[in-house]
Amino acid sequence: MTHDRERPRPAAAFDALGAEYEKAFAGSRTHRRSLEWLLARLAPGSRVLDVGSGTGRPTAETLVNAGHAVLGVDVSPVMVELAARQVPAATFRCADVRDVPLEDASFDAVCVYFSLLQLDRREQRDLVRRLARLPKPEGYLVLATVPLDVEDVDAVFMGQPVRVTSFPAQELVTLVEEAGLEVLAQEASMFTPAHPDARPEPHLFLHCRRPAQPRMG
Secondary structure: OOOOOOOOOHHHHHHHHOHHHHHHHOOOHHHHHHHHHHHOOOOOOOEEEEEOOOOOOOHHHHHHHOOOEEEEEEOOHHHHHHHHHHOOOOEEEEOOHHHOOOOOOOEEEEEEEOOOOOOOHHHHHHHHHHHHOOEEEEEEEEEEEOOOOOOOEEEEEOOEEEEEOOOOHHHHHHHHHHOOOEEEEEEEEEEOOOOOOOOOEEEEEEEEEOOOOOOOO
């Protein structure tokens, strides 16, 4: 895919931020509540995919500490190195999740916390459709994003240049439902990362389930 201007490499900002990203978002109570929602529904020893696993905290660490098997996938080698060191009981791969061979219905849950924002809208739709097939029937997918009506916008995130695309909240819900998932619960909040260059940002967490039977169109 080509663009009129060069798209910032998605991994670059997170390579530069490293552990600073973890510190900036450590205070997100909504993220913690989302993980608690998921943990309350997972059977012991569940297999979970963490898309955009970052430093491994809090998602992979929380899940592993609860006895679950976690595969984290992230495009940033710096983040993956940090995660492997901080959460050694999980497995981490440095890759674009779209390039990783994963079987349908091979996970009990999939976590997608803020890992879509540097993809364009078509890529986000395609990836959500693929990720929606990965949970087992009656398995879960939890997705969080910044619900804004923005497309291919240059921005500065914690001092790093990024290219951001997202959807308004209701469009994101529709996207997830069209991928075949049921939205069981959602929570919206405002959060200011603990970083001098950060600004308040809206967060939306969708807690979804793959139905036992495919939804009929």
